Amino acid sequence: MKLEINDLSLTFHGQSAPVLSHVNFADSFGSLAIIGSSGGGKSTLLRLLGGLISPTSGEIRIDGDRIPTDAASLQQYRKKTGFVFQNGGLFRHMTALENITIPLIQVHGYSQEAAQMRALELLKQLGLEQDGNKHPAQLSGGQRQRVAIARALAARPSFLLLDEPTSALDPEYTSEILTVLNQLKQEGVQMIIVTHEMGFAWHACDKVAFLQNGTLLEWGESASLFQSPQTPQLKQFLSKLLEWNR
Amino acid sequence: MKHILLIPENEKPTLTAAIINTLLVSVLLIALFWISLNQIQMTLDFSFIGTYRIRLIKGFGMTVALGLIGFIISFFIGLLSALGQSCKILAVRYFCNLYVMLIRGTPLIMQIYLFFYILGTAWGIENRFVAGILILSLFEGAYIAEILRAGIQALDPEQMEAARAVGFTRKQTVRFVLLPQLIVLTVPSLTGQFASIIKDSSLLSMIAVIELTQTIREITATNFKLFEGYLFLGFLYLCLTLPITLLSKRLERRFRHEA
Ligand SMILES: Nc1ncnc2c1ncn2[C@@H]1O[C@H](COP(=O)(O)OP(=O)(O)OP(=O)(O)O)[C@@H](O)[C@H]1O
Ligand SMILES: [Mg+2]
Numbered sequence: 001m002k003l004e005i006n007d008l009s010l011t012f013h014g015q016s017a018p019v020l021s022h023v024n025f026a027d028s029f030g031s032l033a034i035i036g037s038s039g040g041g042k043s044t045l046l047r048l049l050g051g052l053i054s055p056t057s058g059e060i061r062i063d064g065d066r067i068p069t070d071a072a073s074l075q076q077y078r079k080k081t082g083f084v085f086q087n088g089g090l091f092r093h094m095t096a097l098e099n100i101t102i103p104l105i106q107v108h109g110y111s112q113e114a115a116q117m118r119a120l121e122l123l124k125q126l127g128l129e130q131d132g133n134k135h136p137a138q139l140s141g142g143q144r145q146r147v148a149i150a151r152a153l154a155a156r157p158s159f160l161l162l163d164e165p166t167s168a169l170d171p172e173y174t175s176e177i178l179t180v181l182n183q184l185k186q187e188g189v190q191m192i193i194v195t196h197e198m199g200f201a202w203h204a205c206d207k208v209a210f211l212q213n214g215t216l217l218e219w220g221e222s223a224s225l226f227q228s229p230q231t232p233q234l235k236q237f238l239s240k241l242l243e244w245n246r
Numbered sequence: 247m248k249h250i251l252l253i254p255e256n257e258k259p260t261l262t263a264a265i266i267n268t269l270l271v272s273v274l275l276i277a278l279f280w281i282s283l284n285q286i287q288m289t290l291d292f293s294f295i296g297t298y299r300i301r302l303i304k305g306f307g308m309t310v311a312l313g314l315i316g317f318i319i320s321f322f323i324g325l326l327s328a329l330g331q332s333c334k335i336l337a338v339r340y341f342c343n344l345y346v347m348l349i350r351g352t353p354l355i356m357q358i359y360l361f362f363y364i365l366g367t368a369w370g371i372e373n374r375f376v377a378g379i380l381i382l383s384l385f386e387g388a389y390i391a392e393i394l395r396a397g398i399q400a401l402d403p404e405q406m407e408a409a410r411a412v413g414f415t416r417k418q419t420v421r422f423v424l425l426p427q428l429i430v431l432t433v434p435s436l437t438g439q440f441a442s443i444i445k446d447s448s449l450l451s452m453i454a455v456i457e458l459t460q461t462i463r464e465i466t467a468t469n470f471k472l473f474e475g476y477l478f479l480g481f482l483y484l485c486l487t488l489p490i491t492l493l494s495k496r497l498e499r500r501f502r503h504e505a
Pocket of ligand 1: 012019037038039040041042043044045
């Protein structure tokens with residue numbers, strides 16, 4: 001996919017300091033990792049990419065098409081993306097199965113049977129055949145995230161947007177989810193992922209972008225970005241991470 | 247013995263312990279009653295139930311009607327004022343806040359006398375049943391407003407954002423996410439409030455609405471069987487409120503993993 005971000009800025013209502021300021025980006029990739037320290041604006045950028053909020057100024061183009069700003073076209077745009085939230089964002093009052101089928105039926109016009117088949121196929125693919133009738137509260141953190149990924153994939157979106165899908169998980173579940181994502185990537189699913197898992201960003205993502213204090217300081221091929229960071233900020237960020245990983 | 251009388255921390259009582267202790271409490275209660283009765287040398291006589299059964303059934307029906315109609319009207323009053331409390335028009339918001347504060351801060355019996363006087367003299371509503379229902383609904387509406395407001399506040403904004411992310415329109419978000427979650431959050435308390443309405447309706451006997459309490463008051467005024475009369479009255483109210491309370495508890499348990 002081709003992503004262009006032109007002079008994108010966002011200031012939240014009633015605040016003076018911008019959360020994102022003059023972000024520019026232009027590149028093509030199958031998978032992009034967004035990294036950076038906490039509060040840097042990564043989630044905000046991802047919500048802009050998902051059409052969940054609109055920028056104060058600037059624009060985003062995906063494969064040449066500008067993300068719209070009016071409510072009706074935004075809703076159409078969101079239908080073509082798959083969003084995975086940090087804690088899953090699964091609807092608590094629905095079972096895992098309903099979380100997948102109800103949007104398929106109501107938003108994408110599937111019949112009940114077709115939606116059921118698609119949902120069961122995905123749950124099976126993600127190793128959740130047994131868990132379709134459970135509510136999110138009855139699932140483990142790793143299972144929840146797999147259901148969230150299944151829901152995001154269900155309507156065959158053009159790409160996935162994932163906001164720290166593993167940060168609420170312990171190491172075992174983390175590697176479980178990362179394996180799933182890597183498999184999806186091999187199958188050709190395109191994704192943009194905000195992550196603290198540098199190993200995953202390095203080895204499983206084509207490109208990496210580094211966001212610090214609302215500014216996109218650096219982006220490029222993941223290997224070269226990690227091996228020869230250009231900005232002092234990224235050098236410092238990476239060396240801090242390495243401190244405990246030697 | 248210790249295992250039967252005491253519950254270890256964070257454990258459920260065993261079935262035997264539950265039965266034995268329920269029996270124990272019942273025996274104590276009955277003994278206390280029996281001793282009190284003996285003190286005043288009274289023998290219980292419930293024969294009035296047969297004599298006055300038509301009036302009792304009518305009164306019972308009236309209490310059920312007051313509860314049901316009152317619940318429906320007060321739900322809408324509560325819904326409007328809960329929404330009004332977050333309205334953009336400041337005057338509406340203040341009005342709703344004031345309504346909830348004043349009603350919840352004063353006793354029902356004062357509201358009954360005051361509003362009955364106002365309704366009757368200024369608005370010409372002489373029908374005691376209509377006036378009674380209006381007053382009761384106005385009172386309970388303030389409590390329902392608080393239940394709904396708390397429910398709306400407990401809604402998780404992340405769930406609403408997830409609804410937009412899967413592509414729901416505004417209407418679909420309300421229908422498939424907001425309302426179901428609001429129901430899960432509020433239905434157990436609303437059921438409990440229904441039981442309160444049934445009990446509170448007894449105060450309408452003060453303006454001579456012939457519901458259950460008023461019926462018993464009238465009957466005991468002629469036959470002087472006060473003790474039996476009010477004992478039976480309590481039994482009839484429990485027949486209505488206990489099932490509702492149990493239902494409320496059940497709903498709470500059922501919704502636990504959905505909220
Ligand atoms: N809805 C909002 N209203 C006001 N400010 C917000 C809102 N959402 C985020 N912010 C602010 O914007 C800044 C960036 O937040 P964001 O969540 O995008 O950071 P992040 O890079 O995802 O951080 P983390 O790694 O901790 O998730 C923070 O200072 C945050 O307080
Ligand atoms: Mg974040």
